[in-house]
Amino acid sequence: MIAHAETVPSGRNPLVKFILRWLLTTNHKEIGTLYLSLSFLLFFIGGAMALTFRAELAQPGLQLMGADFYNQMVTLHGLVMVFGAVMPAFVGLANWMIPLQIGASDMALPRLNNFSFWIMPFAFGLLLSSLFMPGGAPNFGWTFYAPLSTTYGPPSTDFMILGIHMMGISSILGAINIIVTIFNLRAPGMTLMKMPMFVWTWLITAFLLIMAMPVLAGVVTMMLTDRHFGTSFFEASGGGDPLIFQHVFWFFGHPEVYIMILPGFGIASEIIPVFARKRIFGYTSMVWATGSIAILSFVVWGHHMFATGMPLATELWFMYATMVIAIPTGVKVFNWVATMWGGSMTFETPMLFALGFVVMFTIGGLSGLMLAIAPVDFQYHDTFFVVAHIHYVLYPGAIFATMAAVYYWIPKWTGNMYDERLGKIHFWTAVIALNLTFFPMHFVGLAGMPRRIADYALPFTGLNTFATAGAFLLGLTQLLFLYIVIKTVRGGPKATDQVWEGAKGLEWTVPSPAPLHTFEVPPKVD
């Protein structure tokens, strides 16, 4: 039996009860919902910032804002999306689904789980408050390179640093909780090699988080002491080096980009077999590919630094090592396609998003491969080509994966089916808008338009106007998504327990909506 104590003291006013319930909960499903809601909110905040600077880029010249405010928007957009939208969304999904998928009654450390969540709103409060500080918000890009962020950073940089420390604490504690849950709370018979791919990818992601986030904490700490206590880690006149910043940052940064995609790989690997009504092709190779991507991701960070004048041997190492990552990534794409091969496929919204993920993530992977070629990266680096790359891996990658997961699991969460017609409209408008927005960036980037600059040369006008139009359409489609989610939460056709015809796995054995406590008695898996 699982020992619980009753969740909320009774006999108080309903509003107080409501607030206390969400503040004090230790339940993995409620905490999952909290994470997902926060991530959704920050997704819109980050999106509004993107539309702000996209509006400025609609025409050459400066119409709406100064160059400094433009850069503040770019910086906060990146930080909010990476740490506030993508990461908490995946953690929210992990909270909801990992215990359900491995037959555990809750996360391993439920109180710690609540702590990890409630650090986040405070951390983002701190980060976003920088907008209202004298000197404005941080304005040096989400990668906060020294010396832009040390010698030349605005005062609010200190609060960004402390906000990042808090996010780091939250991520590390959350990751530890997830790892321990997976290692320790699997139902009897659920061996490692029987775990659903989503669980596998999260296990490896959590490992990456534990290895990478402390390094981020280290680098921002060095920034703080360089700014205020006279150290010279990133200051050549003291024998330090801005390159030290870049090395340490990217030692965190590259694993970080895999933190933002591996759970997405897991989601695609869950959804595609269900709607192809076949078992996943090459489960074992999927596990191995994920593991090798994770390990390789610690030895390729220098591909972000090709243009800094590293020694030739180092450039070569990072170039080849990066290309090697394309192999396990290719294995995954191959397996997804092979899973669909000969399947009897249907195209409900989760499947559409999963397919959109596979196709467009692959485009991002290919532009990554181009960037990985050191000699040509000298041309591409710091241009909109890189912006195109990161948005193809992150938007149809991380964000589409999250949306696929929401459509796929929301019937289990709410007990209601979403509106299939609206879901399809959402998908197709999003795909069109997304490509309108980001595809032109490849061309302006190759032609030399630099990133993080508010103005541009006249010949780039047409494609930029195009991209801005796409961006606003993309923003609109996400309002539709918000509407669909709210509508589904409030009602809709009742979902069955299995929800999807081809769905297998423990999460589909519990009722829809999943009751607050599930698997109090561990299920048997054979």
Place this chain on the structure above:
Amino acid sequence: MSQEAIHSGDGPPDYYVPHSSALPIVGSTALFITAFGAGHFIQQSTDTVPTNTGSFGFWIFLIGLVAVACMMYSWFSTVVKESYQGLVSEKLDRSFRQTMFWFIVSEIMFFAAFFGALFHARVITVPWLAGASDNLQTHLLLWPDFADTWPLFLTPGGGLTQAMAAWGLPFINTVILVTSSVTITLAHWALKKNSRGPLKVWLGLTVLLGSVFLVLQVVEYVEAYHELGLTMSSGIYGSTFFMLTGFHGAHVTLGTIMLAVMLIRTMRGHFTADDHFAFEASSWYWHFVDVVWLGLFTFVYWF
């Protein structure tokens, strides 16, 4: 676990899922107050942000720290109480162990960031500034007089310092920490044999050694600042020196506090020969702090 075993009345529940709890929200609020205060405190006390004056930052920071400490005290005593109520099953105990393991892994990576900076500075940056590899032009143009030495006595910008000798206080401190790793192990063995007397002696000795280490560290810092001219701002040597030894010292402080709490709990009769996870976790932490020191002694002081 079979169904019967789960339902049999006595013994801990299969897995204890705690109450809704106010600890986390108190903790995150406290953390926020600490960070908010720290930001203002740093800006106000270092005079680098002219728009932020006053001294409220310090007080907010202090309040936050106290709140964090209270939260942690209350959190850990809750867990201890739950353990006395027999709520901790073997499985939950395993969760605690794994959690501590991964926490230490994350701590190691935190130090790795600073070691990385140290190695890069020593192996690449300083030689490059002196013209190595293909940097002769830069060297001649910017700092033609700069020479490649380690410890870096004279920075390119002209900052001067002396080095901290390895075989004085740092070596004594090495001996102290290594000894303390032995004494904590002896304490653990004593606990496993349930010999409370030796347990108290060895544990007390460990706490004492930890404290002596910290005192000597302070003495060393005073010497660095007043006699050697070695400060945080004396170039990359001072930066890495104080960052690494400073964070290590903070971890020794934390470890000593943990062990002191274990000592108090031992005095109060807590722990049994086969149930003493908190003690083990603290001793793991202590070994981690010790190993990091060996890295420090080797790369910060010695070579």
